[in-house]
Amino acid sequence: MxxxxxxxxxxxxxxxxxxxxxxxxxxxxxxxxxxxxxxxxxxxxxxxxxxxxxxxxxxxxxxxxxxxxxxxxxxxxxxxxxxxxxxxxxxxxxxxxxxxxxxxxxxxxxAFERDVAVVDTNVARIISRAVTGAPLSAPVLQRVADALVGEGDGWRHNQAMLDHGALVCTARGPACDGCALRRSCAWRRAGAENPDPSRTTAGTSRPQARFEGSVRQARGAVLDVLRRGPAGPPEVDRLRQRLGVDRVDRALATLVAEGLIEWSAGRMVLSGG
DNA sequence: CAGACGTGGGG
DNA sequence: TCCCCACGTCT
The missing domain is CATH 1.10.340.30 (Hypothetical protein; domain 2)
Incomplete structure (x- = not known):
């Protein structure tokens, strides 16, 4: 571990x-x-x-x-x-x-050592591959995962699952050769040339929009500045020049809407400071 | 419910 | 240089 x-x-x-x-x-x-x-x-x-x-x-x-x-x-x-x-x-x-x-x-x-299953994308992958060999919906996934937790074993079981998913049963290039579940793994028994069931299982990660040129990028840049202190009009203009007026203004608007930043005496600051 | 939401590391 | 990847919650 x-x-x-x-x-x-x-x-x-x-x-x-x-x-x-x-x-x-x-x-x-x-x-x-x-x-x-x-x-x-x-x-x-x-x-x-x-x-x-x-x-x-x-x-x-x-x-x-x-x-x-x-x-x-x-x-x-x-x-x-x-x-x-x-x-x-x-x-x-x-x-x-x-x-x-x-x-x-x-x-x-x-924290409380309860026998519930912690299901992240790693665990979803292990269960859909090794246990069912088929894609699962979120509710079924949680039920199957809960059933695997031995009484009094929640802490250890979940830590082991997270490690196994992160280090062995990885999204691409799983290390099946050294895997403790290789003898019983449903995906492997079906022949690993079969489509990977984790790919369409609930809770596994999906591709996302390009970052370069995005509002998200501008949001990150705005917060980088504000972490160091308030930003007056000159600093805001510098951001607009670097990243584009439209993008920076949208970034500011969404950050204000989400309560991360606000205008205070003509300057942008982190909210709740 | 599909899409928004950041960053750093690796190829 | 660039592109791709990993990673849950909220609306």
Whole structure:
């Protein structure tokens, strides 16, 4: 099993932060930010009090900055409605902003050692290949995955599944030769020349629009500037020259709409600072 | 529900 | 240089 820092704790807040960071972000880029955030903001109360802008600043290098907004809002809800303690109930976790089926179950399994299946794209791939050999819908996938968790074994089982998907049963070029499931794998028994069932299974990643020239790129550039301080008209003009007026203005509009940034005394700033 | 949402690494 | 890849949640 990989030695990852968040695997050495059972602290629910530390695990919630790790799992939100790991949404759409590889392990290598999350480690430093996770360690540093928990040193300074070791509880939901500390994160709530620090303000949203502080969370967004700490999100540098992780991408999908809305997650920082969600995490701050989640911290506020945890303080206001759960006495500062991350809830250990599936529905309460799902009610937190930015927490979906994957993250909620990851907190249950890794912080509270509950026997639920954590289903991310890696696990979806393993199950559709090795267990059913056929594509699955999200609800069926979750049921099949839950049935594989042995009693009292949720923590270990889920960590093993995540590692196996990330390191062995990979999307392309799976390492079937050294795989522990090779004898029973449904896909392999059917003959690996058969279409890969994980390709059309719910929850596996899909291609996305080109990044170069996108609004997303401009959003990232805007936040890069604002993390370093407020941006007056000269800084905004510089961005417009570099990335195009239309694109920057759309980026600003969507960032304002999502509550990441705002105008304050004629300058753009991170919201909640 | 298809599309939006960032970043860094590798070929 | 560029293009492709990985990675969940929300609307």
């Amino acid at each position: 990989r030695d990852l820092p968040w695997r050495r704790t059972r602290d629910p807040w530390a695990i919630l932060v790790a799992e939100v960071m790991l949404q759409q972000t590889q392990v290598s880029r999350a480690e430093t930010a996770w360690t540093s955030l928990l040193v300074d903001l070791p509880t939901p109360a500390a994160a709530a009090a620090a303000g949203q802008a502080e969370l967004v600043r700490r999100w540098e290098g992780l991408g999908y900055n809305r997650r920082a907004v969600g995490l701050h809002r989640a911290a506020v809800v945890i303080v206001d409605r759960h006495r500062g303690a991350v809830p250990d109930d599936l529905d309460e976790l799902l009610a937190l902003p930015g927490v979906g089926p994957y993250t909620a179950r990851a907190v249950l399994a890794f």
